[in-house]
Amino acid sequence: MPDAIRHINLSHVVLPIDNPVSDAKVLTGKQKPLSEMVMLFVEVLTEDGFRGMGFSYSKRAGGPAQFRHLKEIAEVAIGQDPSDIAKIYDTLLWAGASVGRSGVATQAIAALDVALWDLKARRAGLPLAKLLGAHRDSCRVYNTSGGFLQASVDEIKDKSTASLEAGIGAIKIKVGQPDWRLDLKRVAAIREHLGDVPLMVDANQQWDRARAKRMCRELEQFDLVWIEEPLDAWDAVGHAQLSTTFDTPIATGEMLTSVSEHMALVNAGYQGIVQPDAPRIGGITPFLRFATLANHAGLALAPHFAMEIHLHLAAAYPTEPWVEHFEWLSPLFEEQPEIRDGRMWVPDRPGLGFSLTPKMRQLTRESASVGRP
Structure with missing residues (x-):
């Protein structure tokens, strides 16, 4: 039975x-x-x-x-x-x-x-990554939680240094302020502080198409890993256009809540980095459906938030992904992910490898x- x-x-x-x-x-x-x-x-x-x-x-x-x-x-x-x-x-x-x-x-x-x-x-x-069929035992990891806009540049510098000392390999900061000049000053200051450490920025959908083009052009000088959500999350055509115009990759997808919404990016000719979020897209089942299609389209992957889930899904993606580090959920889980050498390591515990506190x-x-x- x-x-x-x-x-x-x-x-x-x-x-x-x-x-x-x-x-x-x-x-x-x-x-x-x-x-x-x-x-x-x-x-x-x-x-x-x-x-x-x-x-x-x-x-x-x-x-x-x-x-x-x-x-x-x-x-x-x-x-x-x-x-x-x-x-x-x-x-x-x-x-x-x-x-x-x-x-x-x-x-x-x-x-x-x-x-x-x-x-x-x-x-x-088996760890979930192994059940799915892992391509790697660890994934590149970046931190976002220290780069929000209420923090001063000095605070972001301190938090970035702490993240790097903890083994995290890259830093993401927020942009998209009403005064775009402040964005450029902050990015310049953090780039100078980090040296050649990988750096990403996230505009959280706050630019229109004209401003996004100008900002992407200005941001090219900082050698960013990506520019995230420069436009409204559902502007698939706009994101696709930016992804084929600039050298700096465009990243988006975290706010989308179905496979069909994500596929609108692919169908529009998007050539950037996709950021599906398993809890938002509807679970691991639809995440895997889209991941197969994204890989077929040659897209890089950087799942949003929920590292306890996404570490496994990223490890099973054919091309090298990024995983986003947030410590916010740590009080809820007995175990914490192992981070060293700029990477987050898949636990050897069965399943997700986490239990509730x-x-x-x-x-x-x-x-x-x-x-x-």
Whole structure:
């Protein structure tokens, strides 16, 4: 008899950020500073006693909606064979079809999808990267959390130095301020401080096409690894045009919430770096679908956030990727990724290789249980 999903536990977790951060969306008045992460954790138990853990997240809004949507539809997964992840995914999509196949709907499903992949790898006794078929045991890693716009140049210099001393190999800073001259001054100062250390910048969608062209031209002098989200995330044509105009690569994709939204970039002729986010695109299942298509199109990969998941997915990508380091979620996991020599190393523990802390339980605002414990 095949195994079957017996129990699913959902946890709505609110994790404060000790020092709230601001990117360009805050300075242009579109959003408030980010002061907390809202997480949806899913824990799965099967009849044969196998377990898996997954998560998705939201920033500023949407966390309670993710929790409630999955709470409403999760029952359709009970009794299904946990190995049939794609089938379960489709079942969940149809259960909530009236609210669509992107956005909150698939971000809610993502947490369960990740848990099932974690379970499958744990049952095989393999790290997820090995289950998928790893191309490498480590990935290049860069830090973003120290480069937000509320920080002074001196603060960013100090945080960058600390990151490099901790073994991280590259630094990303935020740009996109209302006064573009300040952006150039900050980038110049950090480039001088870092020397030839790889440096990226992120405009968080705050330029129109004309300003983006001017800024990309000005930024060419700094030998950047990439310029991230210079345009609105859904401007596939604009990003494609920039990617074929400038020597500095263009990166985008983190805000997109379905495979079809990502494929709009490919279909527009985009030749930059893609940044799918497994919790946002809908889970590991759709992430892998897009990754296959992205590789076929010859695109480089740099998944956004969620390093605990993306380390494995990046390790399984055919060409050399980047993984983004954020320490924000560290209080929620007992284990921390190994970082040295500018790279993040795939753990040898089964599954994702991470387990939840008592702190995660303390920060749980609401939980729900489906099936038999």
